Amino acid sequence: MNIDKDLVAAMATPLVLAILVESENYGYAILKRVRELSGGELEWTDGMLYPLLHRLDRLGYVTTEWGASPEGRRRKYYEITETGRAQLAEQRRQWDTATRTLGGLWGLAAPAGA
Amino acid sequence: MSMDAETENQIAGWRAAILRGRAVDAADADELEGHLREQVSDLEAVGLAGDEAFLIAVKRLGEVDALTAEYAREHSDRLWKQLAISRTDDEPRQPLVVMLVFAALAAVLIQVGRLLADIPGTDGMWFVRDLGLFVLPVLAAYFAVLRRMPVARALALLAVVAAMAAAVTLFPFEPHSATGILIAIHLPIVLWFVVGIAYVGGELRSSTRRMDFIRFTGEWVIYYALIALGGAVLLGLTSLILAPIAPDAIDDVMSWVLPSGAAGAAIVAAWLVEAKKSVIENLAPVLTAIFTPLFAVMLLVAAVGYAAVGIGREFDRDLLVVFDVLLLVVLGLVVYGISARDSGRAIRTMDVLRLVAVVAAIVLDVLVLVSMLARVGEFGFTANRVAALGLNVLLLVNLAVTAYLIARVLQGRPAVHVERWQTGYLPVFGGWVLLMVVALPPVFGFA
DSSP states (O other): OOOOHHHHHHHHHHHHHHHHHHSOEEHHHHHHHHHHHHTTOSOOOGGGHHHHHHHHHHTTSEEEEEEEOTTSOEEEEEEEOHHHHHHHHHHHHHHHHHHHHHHHHHTOOOOTTO | OOOOHHHHHHHHHHHHHHHHTSSSOHHHHHHHHHHHHHHHHHHHHTTOOHHHHHHHHHHHHOOHHHHHHHHHHHTHHHHHHTTSOOOOTTSOSHHHHHHHHHHHHHHHHHHHHHHHHHSTTSOTHHHHHHGGGGTHHHHHHHHHHHTTOOHHHHHHHHHHHHHHHHHHHHSOOOTTOHHHHHHHHHHHHHHHHHHHHHHTTTOTTOHHHHHHHHHHHHHHHHHHHHHHHHHHHHHHHHHHHHHHHOTTHHHHHHHHHHHHHHHHHHHHHHHHHHHTHHHHHHHHHHHHHHHHHHHHHHHHHHHHHHHHHOOOTTOOHHHHHHHHHHHHHHHHHHHHHHHHOOGGGOOHHHHHHHHHHHHHHHHHHHHHHHHHHHHHHHHOOOHHHHHHHHHHHHHHHHHHHHHHHHHHHHTTOOTHHHHHHHHHHHHHHHHHHHHHHHTHHHHTTTO
16 A cells, blocks of 8 residues: 555654654664554655654754664664654644544544543 | 675765765765665565665665755755865864964964064064065964974975075165065065975875865965955954044054954965865866956957057056966966866867967067067166066966967867976976075175
8 A cells, every 4th residue: 555645744753753752763773663563554765764853853852872783883873852752742632633533534433542 | 794895885886976965964874874784684684685685775765866855955054064164073173273273373473573573763674575474384384284294394394484584584685675575576475385395295296286286276365365355344344343432442453453364364264275175176167267268358358459559668567567467367267277177078168268368368478578678678687677577488488388288188188288287387486486585686786
């Protein structure tokens, strides 16, 4: 299934922030997690993750820190900030409303934990 | 997990491609490369061959163009920030500190000179003659430190400068002497060659390094002019601000800030050229491209005009200086234009224009020489006439060979010969100005 590009773009920020809530992480692993969660259905051009992460950094939603990979290459880790968590909570409210609205029309149950 | 050589090559090529647009910086490239490598490893782990894994991993990362465009959108500042100094964390800070120390040194030295020249009862003229000695040796020393010049060589250079300083200071110049003014003109040029020796860092014979120094000279002039403009605005506003509250302080501020600023700026400009080579490398060719046609037209008109009217009796020293500067500018335009040519897409029209400019310059130079020889025949040699005659002969030889070489370039010969000729000619100019400083005043009795 191909998910519409705009929808993917809209999902990207909350998705990445939500993954970072689990633990601090680096780019490649974040993408692996996205694939895992979406069962491979969410197609994403890998490279585009990084400008997004840099934007989140600029907005203060994440902080970055250089670490090292097991092979000794440098690797940039991203950690969510308090602002990031607040932003995620706000986005979550919006997404809940969106899914509840559509769910009401399409006869789906509203997602739990709303 | 280590990659095979072929994959390493491909990764290096891809990295160079994403860095090209400058929207992606080295740290971002590290991040993306790490991603690429991990993806390749994972794909190889499930059984793909190295090149297959690389192809798929690159495709997943996205088209280089789309990727860099996305980076450019997020980091549009970077495309401008190139004008400021970007320094990655692992680069040493030392050069900045070194530069500041040397700039401060030049600023202090010039004040010492100024205060000495102000002592009542002394002839301040020596300060005008020696002005270059307070700044340019500092610049040379800066490069000697930067290039880690061997101590023996540095001391030799220092001895040459010291000998020259002693000679110029001890020469018993007559008041308002012509040779004194000639020294004031030529000494800075000699010292600039000293800077050049320090700049090329021991590779005196290397044509490439000499060309680097010629480029450095042009770029230094551009940076210095920019700093001077900024400085003029600063000082202008300062005096306007001070005028209502402390009009008496304006002169003091000027006499402290202006010389020190001008001296320090010489070092700062050199540092900027070194730090930001690539930016101005893009600017000098643009300036050359704009001004080569304009100068070609101007020279052509001047050559035809002077050839028709003749250089009259009123041809004096000031006009001569103007002519010599004009010829040097033409030479500069040709050298920069030739050296900045993209060998891939040489523009024939520009070469033709260069040839026109050089030929017109030759005509002007011949007219000047004829007029000067007539003068010498009539009134004999003076220091001024020797200096002018010598420089014009040197320029004529250089321009004639340059014209020949550009004509050959138009026939399809490589442009590098023009470059070689100019870099090979540098010692001739250097030797001549040195002669002007150390030999001319004694020969003409310091008149």
